Amino acid sequence: MVPEGDSRPIRLAVLGSTGSIGSQTLEVAADQPDRISVVLLSARQRLEPLASAITTFRPETAVLTDPTDDDIPALVAGIPLLCGAQAQLDAISSTHPDVVVNGVTGAQGLLASLRTLEEGCTLALANKESMVMAGELMRSTAQKTGARIIPVDSEHSAIDQCLRGGNHGEVARIILTASGGPFRDSSAEEIASATPQQALENPNWEMGPKITVDSSTLMNKALEVIEAQALFDLPADRIEVVIHPESIVHSMVEFVDGSTLAQLGCPDMKVPIQYAISQPQRWPTRFKPLDLASLGSLNFRAPDLNRFPALGLAFRVLDEGGTLGAVLNAANEVAVAAFLAGKISLPRIATLVERAMDHHDNTPATRLEAILEADRAARDRVQEWIF
Ligand SMILES: NC(=O)c1ccc[n+]([C@@H]2O[C@H](COP(=O)([O-])OP(=O)(O)OC[C@H]3O[C@@H](n4cnc5c(N)ncnc54)[C@H](OP(=O)(O)O)[C@@H]3O)[C@@H](O)[C@H]2O)c1
Incomplete structure (x- = not known):
């Protein structure tokens, strides 16, 4: 964490920098050149977009964790390009960023999350799989080193922001919103014959393929329920999910006095990404303002666990x-x-x-x-x- 009053730019690492979260994080960095200095970039195997980001942001080092090509240059624009999963972990230690955005997809992101916390760096966590697999270990590691875990997921970012309005003991429940994905109004028969192409069409968010399929089965929301439990330390009966097709209310916190705080905004991941880097401050930025009058109405309904049984599995994980x-x-x-x-x-x-x-x-x-x-x-x- 950058000490309060320190005006030097935040040293930022972007893991999974060629993906949907990674490239939007780089857009945030490009918009905030006085506040953010990119010191580490990584990707799995796509050299071309990584090389282009290296040339633009000139980090101290860059890593390809799993190159398919034998002919990877040792330097790009004079900047060292290392190879292998271990090199990514070593680079987190050697660059020691203030904030690491983990935009790696899947279980592959866990070791990088843990290394970030071991180093005492702030972890801006998009890789929810880390928390689902190892929430307890992540929290205990953070406690030992004083590192912080700041959610990038829009729902958890919303809850984090709403929690500024009350303390932990005053929370009655948290309510995660879900777009419902492309099959929210489909019959069980239609879902049974869904093609990958149909599942890859999320109505509100443009994301990588794995999370987009997860959104279509509501497994993404299952992962988020488990992530929420690990991040906010609340029992299962105080975590709820509601389908909200417009994705304008990103999530809510109900307090014991009957007040519910919600965080709203147009669906744009750059907002929670920037907040994860800037918090507890808020930085001015260009964003699409919310026009509630032209939206007209916001809709909410309970999820259907018969058509989307994946969501129910999350509560079994919380139980067991x-x-x-x-x-x-x-x-x-x-x-x-x-x-x-x-x-x-x-x-x-x-x-x-x-x-x-x-x-x-x-x-x-x-x-x-x-x-x-x-x-x-x-x-x-x-x-x-x-x-
Ligand atoms: N996209 C969203 O809007 C969104 C919203 C909330 C949360 N998330 C979460 O953010 C994470 C990333 O999602 P995404 O949609 O950005 O995925 P994505 O578009 O598929 O991008 C994945 C990125 O991770 C890189 N990568 C894969 N394995 C790696 C490894 N072992 N080490 C380093 N980099 C690796 C990929 O590199 P290559 O390009 O070289 O393959 C790519 O840069 C997921 O956990 C997802 O659940 C995403």
Whole structure:
């Protein structure tokens, strides 16, 4: 964290810088050149967009974690380009950024989240999978080093902002909103025959393919319920989900005195990304103002757990705890990849995840080894069931 009153630019790392969150984070950095200095950029294997960002932002170092090409240059525009997953972790330590935006997708992001917290850096967390797999370990690591975890997910950012209006003991419940995805009004039969292309069409948000499929099954909201529990330390019966097709109310906090605070805005991830970097300050920026009069109405309804059973699985994870979150996440990642490859139907994702949870011998999630073992075993099982 940059000490209060310190006017030097925030040293920012952007992990997964070529993705949807990563590239929007770089747009924020480009808009705030006096406030943000990019010191580290990473991607998995796409050299071209990474090289272009290196040339623009001139970080101290850059990393490709999993290059497919043997011919990767050691320098781009005179800046070292390192290779491998370990190089990404080492670069977090050596650059020691003030804030690390983790925009890596999936379980691959966990070790980078943990390294960020071990280094005592502020973690601006888009990679919700880290919290789903290892919420307890992430929190205890942050407590040890004094690091902070600031959510980038628009829903959790909204709750974080609303919580400025009261203290933890005054919270009655938090209410996460969900767009409902492209199938929110579809019948069970239509969902059963949904194609990857249809699932990749989110009505309100442009995101990477994995989270877009998760939004279409409401598994994304399941991950967010588990993430919310880990971030805000509230029992399951004080976390609710409501379908809100317009995605204008990003989430709400109801306090014990009957007051409910909501955070509203046009759907634009750059707003919660910038807030995760700037908070507790707010920086002026160009944004599309909210025009409630032309929107006319905002709609809310309860989620349908029969058509979207994935959401119910989150509450089972909250009930049973331990490494079950890692199992839900791993099984879902394998099943989503199989759906996108045309191997399974959309409803089979939740069925496979539930089956993996049923087969899991639960253990406490306090050690990284136990979490990674649960992740690996669930992946192996689901792969076997699919093929
Ligand atoms: N997109 C959104 O609006 C949104 C909103 C809220 C939360 N999130 C969360 O943010 C995370 C990223 O989502 P996204 O939509 O931005 O995904 P995305 O567009 O698929 O981008 C993923 C990024 O991660 C990189 N990557 C993958 N594995 C990596 C690894 N092992 N090490 C370093 N980089 C790696 C990819 O590099 P290559 O390009 O080289 O493959 C790419 O830059 C997810 O956890 C998602 O749930 C996203």
